[in-house]
Amino acid sequence: MPQLDEITGPADLRALSGAEVTELAAMIRRFLVEKVTRTGGHLGPNLGVVELTIALHRVFDSPRDRILWDTGHQTYVHKILTGRAAGFDTLRRRGGLSGYPCRAESAHDVIENSHASTALSYADGLAKAYEIQGSTDRSVVAVIGDGALTGGMAWEALNNIAAAKHRPLVVVVNDNGRSYAPTVGGLADHLAALRTGPRADAGHLGPRGLFEELGLAYLGPVDGHDIEALESALTRAKRLGRPVVVHCLTEKGRGHRPAEQDEADRFHAVRAQPAAAAPARRERPSWTDVFGAELAELGAERPDLVAITAAMLAPTGLSRFAERHPERTFDVGIAEQHAVTSAAGLALGGLHPVVALYATFLNRAFDQVLMDVALHRAPVTFVLDRAGATGDDGPSHNGMWDLSLLQLVPGLRVAAPRDGATLRRALREAVAVDDAPTVVRFPKGSVGEDIPALDSCGGVDILRRAEHPDVLLVAVGTMATTCLETADLLAGHGFGVTVVDPRWVKPVPSGLLELGREHRMVATVEDNGRVGGVGAAVAQALCDHGATAAVRTFGIAQDFPDHGARGDVLAGSGLTSRHIARTLAEELAALDAVPRQGRPAPAAGHPAH
Structure with a gap:
């Protein structure tokens, strides 16, 4: 039984007995809780995929078989099993281990994605490439969370994957009912219905559902914490030689009781903890806190204000508004394009929408900002959190593109407040504009002291x-x-x-x-x-x-x-x-x-x- 820092690659897993695999899963969970609570990072999602990741690496031969992760924040276990356990003391630190897949770190990291709903399109392209090149002994596997399936790009990919019934491609749906928060919409309801159906075994497909209606084979639901059942279903999927969905039920935060009981998703990502207790001091509010409090006040004053989030209600500061005005709060899932055009529709209907996103995710909806909002001079306010340099989440999360992209949009106005006072003022000025879109951007972190103007x-x-x-x-x-x-x-x-x-x-x-x-x-x-x-x-x-x-x-x-x-x-x-x-x-x-x-x-x- 190797220690974690002795695992050099997936081949080290295949000789383990069932009891040793169970011991390995427990060892990984203890390691993750110890390391990630110290360095900060995405704890909950990774605790939920321990057995699934072990099973994937025992059934498939990475890196020859290509395993793609959507989104990339659930790859900590994958990193441990591909020889990178020793790097976790430097997780998300400059020069250390990335918190997402990183091609420079390992040949096992195929794509560097942290924006959801992209892996299925990558997988479709890889499978096509191998077919054209006559490579018949390589598998392509895409692991996608149920939350990422709320993104339209995932369904564009599934539409194409299902059309080629002869082309092998395994889609593993990691279904824990949550992304940052509980998954919303009709798809979430459909998956919930499938959870109540019979489990898959090595020789039988699961109940007919939306996936089979598209033309995809379907295996599941499978207990995502039963390694034997997972390996059986994944082996069956590999042998089918066609596009197949393996529906795995997992529990976010599994094995760490505080995370399991966390309804607010505080353990989705945890902050770094100091090695020694520092003297207590009063923390300043974050930019997100200041925005959230002011928007809630504005909502009480303005019955026409509505708030839209793309599966990130609390992280973007909309929780207070949602508590006070639930009928005017809309979570559209991980679907930024839909969020923006839906906001345009709300504006055309006489309301003033506030769309709260991380700055990096506005990139995904640029065409909608340009053609669906600005062209119509729709009064929509975009609030961009984590603008500028965000740092520890890496290159895909830095909000360093918005001021360049938005310069191209006619009629749009952009505010960049310097402190809490100017943030509150800018937000009020933005929602007062009724003939054009507006943007208010601010960084990650705590607000400093106000800087008065002379x-x-x-x-x-x-x-x-x-x-x-x-x-x-x-x-x-x-x-x-x-x-x-x-x-x-x-x-x-x-x-x-x-x-x-x-x-x-x-x-x-x-x-x-x-x-x-x-x-x-x-x-x-x-x-x-x-x-x-x-x-x-x-x-x-x-x-x-x-x-x-x-x-x-x-x-x-x-x-x-x-x-x-x-x-x-x-x-x-x-x-x-x-x-x-x-x-x-x-x-x-x-x-x-x-x-x-x-x-x-x-x-x-x-x-x-």
């Missing part, structure tokens, strides 16, 4: 005014603190810096154009990709209005940043006060190397030295 100019908050107009530093959202620190560094070396916060960054406020003409250089700082973001829009607007100031844009490098803390991601892109100050000092010196009359010459050295 003055305003043409819709722009002035946070610091320079005596000598060298640099106009445009802070986007929470980059205001970094910009104020940058101004202090530059001021200490004789440069005059005005720091402003537009609050509404699209369209470019008139005040920015006026102030831009007064300064030698305009620099924008945003936690969005540099290409096509706020900086690009400001540069274009200044050029269009004849401003001669040099423009410098700072943002996240146009790449897929590795997982790590938010500060690591920002620092990796040079979004620190020291780096920005040093860069601006060098560029100002290049613009004018001669000391300026009436102003102090810059001190020797650079601000970062």
